[in-house]
Every structure is written in C-alpha cells, then in structure tokens.
C-alpha cells in the first residue's frame with residue numbers, strides 16, 4: 001500500500017515537471033514566472049514548483065512539498081510565493097487537484113485591456129465566461145482574491161499578472177491554459193485582419209443554451 005502511494009507520488013512529481021517543461025516551451029510559463037502544483041488524490045500530499053528558479057529545466061528534486069495551508073514540509077529550496085493560492089483553492093474545491101498559474105502573454109494582455117471575448121467558438125465561449133480577478137499582491141492577498149472571484153469556474157484571468165487554470169488533473173489545467181492562449185491569438189489575428197468588422201459568433205440560441213449551463217459547460221471542454 002505504501003509502495004503504491006510512493007509510486008503514484010513519484011509519477012505525480014514527474015508530471016509536474018513534464019507539464020512545466022511543456023508550458024515553458026509553449027511560452028506561457030516564463031523563465032521565472034508561473035508555478036504549478038498537484039495534490040495526490042485522497043491525501044494531503046501537495047507538490048509545487050520552487051520560487052526563484054529557472055522554470056525551463058526543473059527536475060523532480062527541485063519540487064517542494066507543502067501542506068494544505070501552503071507551508072513547506074519538504075524540499076531543497078522554497079515553495080512558490082503563490083503556494084497559498086494553490087492550496088487555498090485545493091481546500092475550497094474538492095474538484096481541484098491540480099493548479100497551473102501561468103504568465104501567458106495573450107491571456108495577460110486580454111485581462112490588461114479588458115478585452116471582452118465574444119463567443120466565436122465553443123472554446124471562445126468558455127474563455128468569455130472566465131472571471132477576472134482584480135490585481136492583488138502575490139501571496140495571501142492574491143489567494144483570497146482568487147477565492148472571492150473564481151466560483152466554480154476552471155480558471156480565471158489575474159489582472160496585471162497572468163492566468164490561473166485549475167482542474168482534477170494537470171492535463172486538464174494545462175489544456176485550459178493553452179486553450180485560453182489560443183483563443184487570445186485567434187482574437188488578436190481576427191481583430192488585426194478585420195479591424196472594424198463585426199466578428200461572426202455562435203448562433204444566439206446556442207449561446208443561450210450554453211449560458212444556462214453555467215460553469216457546468218466547462219466540464220465538457222476541460
């Protein structure tokens with residue numbers, strides 16, 4: 001039983017490293033910006049990326065174990081300063097076992113400019129519904145601001161900062177991160193090509209049906 005748990009924990013740590021590398025290669029995690037965590041299902045074991053380390057070449061030895069209050073339990077350096085945001089949402093929502101905080105450029109720019117994403121496709125509709133968390137200082141203040149705004153949604157824009165995606169798995173949180181960034185690129189290209197032309201959107205009755213589903217709609221996509 002203990003060996004099985006250790007095997008799962010080792011796999012989870014490797015997955016954190018793999019997803020960090022993937023999102024660094026995708027330019028949504030930067031050299032020092034962004035952090036990723038995951039909780040081993042059925043336990044209070046949480047591993048998170050370290051603070052102040054280059055995010056492009058982490059290994060599992062660099063990860064930090066924290067408790068559900070974000071306090072360090074194990075590791076060589078220090079946990080991300082955003083550990084309270086990660087563990088705060090894990091405490092608040094049973095459906096969240098993985099958290100990806102990125103500094104994705106398109107997502108960050110959309111929140112900076114208050115860009116209203118029209119329902120240009122299913123993914124676009126989801127992105128249009130994600131809440132914007134007003135600016136808050138990193139750490140406990142940002143953690144509280146996220147809890148005050150994210151509701152049941154699988155992610156949020158962090159104004160003047162970046163993006164947050166949460167889910168049952170690191171794969172789903174990473175997928176949402178990449179999806180938001182992709183929609184940001186489409187919107188930027190469409191606005192550049194079309195300038196003043198009105199964007200074509202999904203049919204209104206379809207949008208109304210999706211609206212009625214609320215955050216449950218997100219489960220279909222992430």
Ligand SMILES: [Zn+2]
Pocket residue numbers: 033034101102103161162
């Ligand atoms: Zn950040």
